[in-house]
Amino acid sequence: MRCMIIFPSWVCADGFLSGFAEFQAHYWQPTGLMYVAAAIREAGHDVKLLDGAFITHEDILKQVREFDPHFVGVYGNTPLWFNTIKTVKSIKKVNRDIFTVVGGPYPIGAKSEVFKGLEDELDACFTGEGEIAVPNALKRLEKGESLKGVKGLIYKEKKEDGSYEYIDNGPAPIIRDLDSIPFPARDLVFPLKKYMPAAGTYKKSPVGSIISSRGCNNRCLYCFQIHNLTEMRFRSPGNVMEEAEELVLKHGAKEIRFLDDNFVGDYKWVEEMCKCIKESKLGFVWYVSARADGIDYPLAKKMKDAGCWATLVGVESGVQKNLDTLRKNTTVEQNRKAVKDLKKAGIKVYTPYIFGIPGETFEEGLETVKFAVEVDPYYVNFHTLAPFPGSDLMDNIEEYGTLVGDQSEFNFEMAGFVPHTMTRDEVFKLREIAFRKFYRRPKFILRRIFGARTKNDFKTLYVGAKSFLNLFVKKEAFVHKGSQGYHLETKETPFI
Numbered sequence: 001m002r003c004m005i006i007f008p009s010w011v012c013a014d015g016f017l018s019g020f021a022e023f024q025a026h027y028w029q030p031t032g033l034m035y036v037a038a039a040i041r042e043a044g045h046d047v048k049l050l051d052g053a054f055i056t057h058e059d060i061l062k063q064v065r066e067f068d069p070h071f072v073g074v075y076g077n078t079p080l081w082f083n084t085i086k087t088v089k090s091i092k093k094v095n096r097d098i099f100t101v102v103g104g105p106y107p108i109g110a111k112s113e114v115f116k117g118l119e120d121e122l123d124a125c126f127t128g129e130g131e132i133a134v135p136n137a138l139k140r141l142e143k144g145e146s147l148k149g150v151k152g153l154i155y156k157e158k159k160e161d162g163s164y165e166y167i168d169n170g171p172a173p174i175i176r177d178l179d180s181i182p183f184p185a186r187d188l189v190f191p192l193k194k195y196m197p198a199a200g201t202y203k204k205s206p207v208g209s210i211i212s213s214r215g216c217n218n219r220c221l222y223c224f225q226i227h228n229l230t231e232m233r234f235r236s237p238g239n240v241m242e243e244a245e246e247l248v249l250k251h252g253a254k255e256i257r258f259l260d261d262n263f264v265g266d267y268k269w270v271e272e273m274c275k276c277i278k279e280s281k282l283g284f285v286w287y288v289s290a291r292a293d294g295i296d297y298p299l300a301k302k303m304k305d306a307g308c309w310a311t312l313v314g315v316e317s318g319v320q321k322n323l324d325t326l327r328k329n330t331t332v333e334q335n336r337k338a339v340k341d342l343k344k345a346g347i348k349v350y351t352p353y354i355f356g357i358p359g360e361t362f363e364e365g366l367e368t369v370k371f372a373v374e375v376d377p378y379y380v381n382f383h384t385l386a387p388f389p390g391s392d393l394m395d396n397i398e399e400y401g402t403l404v405g406d407q408s409e410f411n412f413e414m415a416g417f418v419p420h421t422m423t424r425d426e427v428f429k430l431r432e433i434a435f436r437k438f439y440r441r442p443k444f445i446l447r448r449i450f451g452a453r454t455k456n457d458f459k460t461l462y463v464g465a466k467s468f469l470n471l472f473v474k475k476e477a478f479v480h481k482g483s484q485g486y487h488l489e490t491k492e493t494p495f496i
Helices: 018-024 031-042 059-068 081-094 106-115 129-145 237-249 269-279 299-303 320-326 334-346 362-375 424-439 443-450 455-473
Strands: 002-007 044-051 071-075 099-103 124-126 153-158 162-166 207-210 255-258 285-290 308-313 348-355 379-384 399-401 416-417
Touching: 002 031, 002 059, 031 044, 031 129, 044 059, 044 099, 044 379, 059 081, 071 081, 071 129, 071 237, 106 124, 106 153, 106 162, 124 129, 207 237, 237 255, 237 269, 269 299, 299 308, 299 334, 308 334, 320 362, 334 348, 334 362, 348 362, 348 424, 348 455, 362 424, 379 424, 424 443
Parallel strands: 002 044, 002 071, 071 099, 099 124, 207 255, 255 285, 285 308, 308 348, 348 379
Antiparallel strands: 124 153, 153 162, 399 416
């Protein structure tokens, strides 16, 4: 079968406030889609992958017409769901016989709700890991068989009265042997050098990405996968290094971003990974995300010695009550110590924070700002709490607060969720205060200026200064300007 996987067309304004879009926007190869595409190809089908980060909506439709696929899978996350809807509807206008499905974070959380507004266009949705479920569905479709029993799939059947019945086959089985999954089909997307993370969040380019583990043992309030993931699973270090070697030698990567939810979920596994990376002599630097309770100085030192230059630690709040509300299962002191240990080892630390936590007051938000300045990481971001479908936050929304705006605003920027204890304006005001307090400090500014050594360092200074000029000079930098969905007519690709 001819199969097409599509990441819908999007621009910076679809996910970021205009005053900071250039500074925060980032471009990654669609790693998850490349894994699925590789599994489809391994099953014997022709496959094409379109990345809407760099092509317009019309370009996508043009390629759909030319390739004439039997099957199209469209990626969907919550803030870009309107883009997904537009893509699905347009594909069916090209050819109603194309079997059209969706997958990704939003379908995983929303399940059969994804058919609302797409009753006539959407044929099915995948609700979990796709490397097994998608090939299983294609096998049935190729033979003209029913999709009944394909785990991880919800599909529709037309009833006698013309209405649709939605049949949920149940969750896809968790893939425990991650080494069995083929490496991502990187040859199906743009060259690696076209993809760049946000300024300041990488050391060398091109930057490639690898997923070396899946799952998370925590159950955060805002996680859309809380009902789907029950355990962490790890690839063998040898298998990870085979992919790293391919990424470096074949695709030219000089830095690797490990996209694991928690890279330090198994202490001994991390030690073995560090040993393998160091012995490989591939020379790449790397960046990971980690929970504070999985880090200590000896491990941080081993990571640094193996080339880890930066680590994201999901601190989220400087107030223990709010960490407990989020069910982070970490303490303020653990967060403080993790940042200290990483800095002591010579690793740069990135700490994101969240405003608008259920029960959080404006004064507690100011305490979080104070904590961020105190621990003094290399780089911070201040987010708003996103009400993702499938999360406990969304499932119990009336208990925690209210939803504001439409789905395009359910992200880390737009304060689509507001707790009962604050107003939306107060949440935005906290972000403004936080950015000002942290980034306008003479200590921070001088350290970044005198620490600049490379072309990337100076580029980061320039883009950052331009973006934060909006904060210091323009009063509307954090003013919400309404829904930003459907911005699909032009392409903006900074840093390319």
